[in-house]
Amino acid sequence: MQRAGRAAFEVLRQRFPDAGRLVVVCGGGNNGGDGYIVAWEARAAGLAVELVALSDPDGLSGEAAEACAAWRRAGGAIHDADGLDDRLAEADLVVDAVLGTGLDQEVRGDVAGHLRSINACQAPTLALDIPSGLNADTGQPMGIAVRAAVTVTFIAMKRGLLTGTAGDWTGRVLLAALDVPDEAFDDIDPDAEPLPADVAARWLAPRRASTHKGDLGHVLVVGGDHGMPGAPLLAARAALETGSGLVSVATRADHARALASGLAEVMWADGEDGDRLAALEGRADVVALGPGLGRSNWSTAVWDRLVRSERPLVLDADGLNRLADDRLQRDDWILTPHPGEAGRLLGIGSDEVQRDRFAAVRELAGRYAAVVVLKGFGTLVGAPDGRIAVCPFGTPAMATAGMGDALTGIVASLRGQGLAPFDAARAGVVLHARAAEAAAQGRRQVLAGRVIDHLHAVLPE
Amino acid sequence: MTDSVEVHRPVGEPAMLALGAELARDLRGGQLVTLSGDLGAGKTTLVRGMLRGLGFEGRVKSPSYGLVETYELDGLTVHHLDLYRLGDPGELDFLGLEDLLADDSVLLVEWPERAGGRLPASTRRIDIAHADEARTLRIEDGG
Secondary structure, X not given: OHHHHHHHHHHHHHHOOOOXXXXXXXXXXXXXXXXXXXXXXXXHOOOEEEEEEOOOHHHOOHHHHHHHHHHHHOOOOOEOOOOHHHHHHHOOEEEEEXXXXXXXXXXXXXXXXXXXXXXXXXXXXXXXXOOOOEOOOOOOEEOEOOOOOEEEEEOOOOHHHOOOOHHHHHOEEEEEOOOOOHHHHOOOOOOEEEOOOOOHHHHOOOOOOOOOHHHHOEEEEEOOOOOOOHHHXXXXXXXXXXXXXXXXXXEOHHHHHHHOOOOOOOEEEEOOOHHHHHHHHHHOOEEEEOOOOOOOHHHHHHHHHHOOOOOOEEEOOHHHHHHHHXXXXXXOEEEOOOHHHHHHHHOOOHHHHHHOHHHHHHHHHHHHOOEEEEOOOOOEEEOOOOOEEEOOOOOHHXXXXXXXXXXXXXXXXXXXXXXXXXXXXXXXXXXXXXXXXXXXXXXXXXXXXXXXXXXXXXXXX | OEEEEEXXXXXXHHHHHHHHHHHHOOOOOOOEEEEEXXXXXXXXXXXXXXXXXXXXXXXXXXXXXXXXXXXXXXXXXXXXXXXXXXXXXXXXXXXXXXXXXXXXXXXXXXXHHHXXXXXXXXXXXXXXXXXXXXXXXXEEEEO
């Protein structure tokens, strides 16, 4: 606890160097104990610190009680919640040490009122370990949560900080990696693997001098009903930029003719011609089915045939909506739903998916025996065996049309280059998110085409 | 040898279903009807119309997974085959076509081209050509 508090104070000094007047709001558990230590450190550094305890400090136990005693020995005063609003109004920075990671029920009414006061005050908030009120597993507020500018989390990333609506509450998340013995990790849920930035290099070996395009996989993108030629085009471009040797698009005959000169590197095929489609499928290493597929007779006819392809399959967009209507089992497939599509597949609302994204992705992966990419803030990748990975990269600027088509192309490309389905999905989401970060560079909005143009910057050499 | 040729131009899915129901009246045990046309031309829709015309009210889905979907109807068994996923014409032998085609059953076969000439002779061939929403059905009897 001592180390956690000190590490938090280091972050406080770095992030808020001008803060001179602190209000530290402490709860009655270990999170409160961290607050006492931060208060102690701040006071020792010469800052003006007001400490507000929302529960009786005499009720603290263990290390938290020791931290409180140390604060008192140093001459620190402990205020109760009366006058909290006035104190907050005077603060440069609020330290949230009310509720920690153990919260598994709705925030109590009186505490909720105090959290609202913290949110209402002008000064930014630094949350210790997790914003109070946020569920550490699901990333959802338990009735209410503190909206922090920065969250400094201890020991290990909590999966709830990386997904769901967590980003709305945590602000910037910083990991204060404490030098802790391995035993301390025992009670931390090992099922969610935070993906590192260079994860693609695990599976994408450097190319040999003699590498031939035939070694790099042939992706067949199928989609683009009337009025939706852009979706398969983006998926195809993304697959090419990710390193596929050959990319074909089977689409509506009109589009195949019109787009042939638009992206010359792609082989455009009349997707209404069954013999042509079957021949292409026979030569492909992976099929990406769904971008702009639509809901016409053609869409149905193509979906019915291709979803049963013996090739590895990446299923997205309208391809997933059809799956919700027509349960079927197969293997070697990757599904890439957003929360709405995931909800349709599970027969629940998207809000319910968002309430527990980990449960949703695990259920989908198990039910369909598929690798499932659940898109959204903190994209999750689930494997049929229950493993889950979290992508901690990305930016709200990605919330734009075509972004899912780009991801489909990236993941299909990696699968076609020989990566196993779970590996292709894990590497794909990280490449996609990091390319978007590189493309956004402070922009409010980043277009899918621009993200694709930045893939080269994040791919291993 | 061709006995007759009919041409129909249904517009829209309801018209295609109605045409299917009308064609169903001609179905007799022992017949093999092939349906050709592009993806999305309306072959499965026409089959659905035929099955409805014969009194089947359940869901008609594409049988491409198992290649054949069988409907036991009043006095007639309909086998709906979709050969699109046929990897090799030789796989047809495993379907036991001789057993499927009996005096009280008909075969409706989509993608007959993929059988590589291994199908029994058809009694009726339906070709569906399409341009946008317009459909032209050419029905040839014979064989």
